[in-house]
Amino acid sequence: MKQTIVARRDLGMGAGKLAAQVAHASLxxxxxxxxxxxxxxxxxxxxxxxxxxxxxxxxxxLADAADAAGVPYAIVRDAGRTQLEPGTVTALAVGPARDDAVDRVTGDLPLY
Known part of the structure; x- marks a missing residue:
């Protein structure tokens, strides 16, 4: 069992912002x-x-792929209080689910 959290590198989020978005997605x-x-x-x-x-x-x-596979997922949209505009999509969590199910959705992606 595992969970992957996919974050956008193109936004240039600071380390603290990234950590918060990953936590939001995971939970x-x-x-x-x-x-x-x-x-x-x-x-x-x-x-x-x-x-x-x-x-x-x-x-x-990836969210569509998780949905089609029946794997739980969550997309995070930022509230816009600090670094990003309100509603900016920042991250996606896939799982928790069996490793093989999660890997079918995100297994080809690089580490952040």
Whole structure:
């Protein structure tokens, strides 16, 4: 069981902003996961991997792939209080789910 969080590199987010967006994505997707998946993932150490893409459209393509595969996911839109304009899409979490299911969606992406 694992979760991947995909963040946009093209936005130039500072380290703190990136960390906050990754956390938002992770928690949102976990809230949408089934109780069984959430419990199993938590029991296995809550594996998370942060990956990167260079455009908003890539996040939506991955979200569509996760949806089609039945894998929980969450897209994050920034509130616009600090570095970004309100509504800027910053990150996508995929999972928690079985490793192979998550890898079918995000397995070809590079680390952030």
């Amino acid at each position: 949102s997707a976990v809230e949408d996961a089934s109780d069984r998946a959430r419990t199993r993932w938590q029991g296995e150490g809550q594996t998370k991997v942060v990956l990167g893409v260079d455009a908003e459209g890539e996040l939506f393509e």
